[in-house]
Amino acid sequence: MARWEPGARDRLGEVAMRLFADQGFERTTVAEIAEAAGLTERTFFRHFADKREVLFAGQDDFLQLFLEPIDAAPDGTAPYELIGRSLVAAGAFFTDERRAFARARAVIIAREPALQERELAKLATLKTRLGEVFGERGVGEPAATLAAEVGVMVFHLSFQQWITKGEKRSMATIAHERLAALTQLVTE
Amino acid sequence: MARWEPGARDRLGEVAMRLFADQGFERTTVAEIAEAAGLTERTFFRHFADKREVLFAGQDDFLQLFLEPIDAAPDGTAPYELIGRSLVAAGAFFTDERRAFARARAVIIAREPALQERELAKLATLKTRLGEVFGERGVGEPAATLAAEVGVMVFHLSFQQWITKGEKRSMATIAHERLAALTQLVTE
Numbered sequence: 001m002a003r004w005e006p007g008a009r010d011r012l013g014e015v016a017m018r019l020f021a022d023q024g025f026e027r028t029t030v031a032e033i034a035e036a037a038g039l040t041e042r043t044f045f046r047h048f049a050d051k052r053e054v055l056f057a058g059q060d061d062f063l064q065l066f067l068e069p070i071d072a073a074p075d076g077t078a079p080y081e082l083i084g085r086s087l088v089a090a091g092a093f094f095t096d097e098r099r100a101f102a103r104a105r106a107v108i109i110a111r112e113p114a115l116q117e118r119e120l121a122k123l124a125t126l127k128t129r130l131g132e133v134f135g136e137r138g139v140g141e142p143a144a145t146l147a148a149e150v151g152v153m154v155f156h157l158s159f160q161q162w163i164t165k166g167e168k169r170s171m172a173t174i175a176h177e178r179l180a181a182l183t184q185l186v187t188e
Numbered sequence: 189m190a191r192w193e194p195g196a197r198d199r200l201g202e203v204a205m206r207l208f209a210d211q212g213f214e215r216t217t218v219a220e221i222a223e224a225a226g227l228t229e230r231t232f233f234r235h236f237a238d239k240r241e242v243l244f245a246g247q248d249d250f251l252q253l254f255l256e257p258i259d260a261a262p263d264g265t266a267p268y269e270l271i272g273r274s275l276v277a278a279g280a281f282f283t284d285e286r287r288a289f290a291r292a293r294a295v296i297i298a299r300e301p302a303l304q305e306r307e308l309a310k311l312a313t314l315k316t317r318l319g320e321v322f323g324e325r326g327v328g329e330p331a332a333t334l335a336a337e338v339g340v341m342v343f344h345l346s347f348q349q350w351i352t353k354g355e356k357r358s359m360a361t362i363a364h365e366r367l368a369a370l371t372q373l374v375t376e
Contacts, residue, residue, distance in 0.1 A: 080373050117301070120308075142345065146369050149341050157330065157337065181334050185268050186374040 009047040011037045016054040017101070020108045025051070025115060055105055056118060063129055065090040066151070070133050079139050079147040084179055086130075087155055091172030094162060103163045127152045154178045197235040199225045204242040205289070208296045213239070213303060243293055244306060251317055253278040254339070258321050267327050267335040272367055274318075275343055279360030282350060291351045315340045342366050 015037040019028040030051055034041045048054055069089035070082050077085075094102070109115040131148035139147060158175040161167055167174075203225040207216040218239055222229045236242055257277035258270050265273075282290070297303040319336035327335060346363040349355055355362075 078376055080376070113305070117305075142349070142366060142369050143373060146345065146366065147373055149345065150370070150373065153337050153341055157334065161330070178330060178334065181330050182338070183374055185331060185335055185338065186371055188266055188268070 008037075008039055008043055012039060012044055012047055013054050016051060017104055017108070020054075021104055025055075025108055025112050052115070052118065055108065055115065056122065059122060059125070062122065063126060065093050066126060066155070067129060067133055070130075070137075075137070079134055079137075079143065080150075082134070082137075083147060083151040083154065084176075086151060087158065087175040087179065088172045090155070091158075091170060091175055094159075094171035099163065102159075103165075106163050123152050123156060126155075150182070154182065196225075196227055196231055200227060200232055200235055201242050204239060205292055205296070208242075209292055213243075213296055213300050240303070240306065243296065243303065244310065247310060247313070250310065251314060253281050254314060254343070255317060255321055258318075258325075263325070267322055267325075267331065268338075270322070270325075271335060271339040271342065272364075274339060275346065275363040275367065276360045278343070279346075279358060279363055282347075282359035287351065290347075291353075294351050311340050311344060314343075338370070342370060 012033060016028070016033045019033060019036060028051065030041055030044050033051065033054075034044045037044075048057070066086045069085045073082055073085055109119050127148045130151050131145050134144035134147050135141075154175060158171060158178050161174050161178075162169075162171045200221060204216070204221045207221060207224060216239065218229055218232050221239065222232045225232075236245070254274045257273045261270055261273055297307050315336045318339050319333050322332035322335050323329075342363060346359060346366050349362050349366075350357075350359045
């Protein structure tokens with residue numbers, strides 16, 4: 001049995017983020033991360049499948065953030081209302097404590113095309129799942145696909161704003177504002 | 189002076205598309221395209237900067253398709269109305285003659301991540317330019333960026349439908365339907 005390393009995951013994550021920021025994601029090895037954290041590579045791999053997982057951990061949890069509020073909504077709730085509930089409820093995950101990490105992460109991802117592709121794939125998966133969920137709730141086409149596109153678009157725009165330097169408002173507030181702007185765009 | 193090759197550009201384009209479809213884009217060389225078309229590489233390069241341009245010619249024209257109808261609209265036209273005018277007017281470019289090419293092109297692009305990235309970059313440029321144009325017309329933020337996102341999203345969804353097997357309706361008809369679905373999503 002491996003010795004229990006209190007806080008090892010957090011320490012490895014923090015050290016990895018610092019190294020990715022300083023010397024680039026591609027150039028950073030797991031051996032370097034482990035050494036800088038004063039831990040072994042084996043400990044690293046107990047917590048992360050690979051170095052990319054430092055940036056992309058919790059894909060399933062990420063999807064559930066958006067899908068659970070929809071599952072919880074009464075039958076017959078209009079799709080746009082579902083999008084609003086989903087974004088506002090998911091917003092609670094994006095706490096102020098996460099904002100600094102999200103900003104550092106965005107800088108690292110912006111520098112590496114392969115990471116950008118991975119990030120886009122994450123949003124594409126969310127879009128696909130949302131479309132399926134709307135379909136299962138009886139929303140036809142093209143409305144289900146369109147609603148999924150709208151949901152991911154508003155999330156993405158809100159997230160970009162949330163990590164903008166100087167932005168202090170919560171994710172839920174920003175998402176709400178973006179949805180209101182969309183409603184205004186379409187109705188005026 | 190080079191000898192005039194009547195129809196050389198069309199012939200090179202057709203041969204290139206066939207080779208890309210049969211053996212993949214990456215594996216196909218300009219030398220092969222020229223040889224299969226019974227022309228020289230030099231002739232190829234008089235018509236295309238590189239083999240990628242067979243798939244991505246006319247980027248500026250593509251942008252103008254969407255921007256000109258907006259430029260032509262009276263001051264004070266609401267952004268959503270501008271999106272509608274832009275998409276319906278641009279739709280005239282996507283003729284039935286182009287549809288077979290667009291379908292073959294989509295299959296080739298779907299197979300190569302680098303081409304997908306190029307295609308996404310094309311849509312990203314359209315999004316940026318639309319956002320700028322809305323801004324120049326006095327639309328504030330976040331409305332201008334949101335309107336640009338909506339325009340590109342509806343175009344992209346409409347285009348995907350337009351190239352779907354069996355689809356016979358015009359691009360303008362499909363774009364109109366997608367916009368109506370968006371209006372319904374947001375208002376009901």
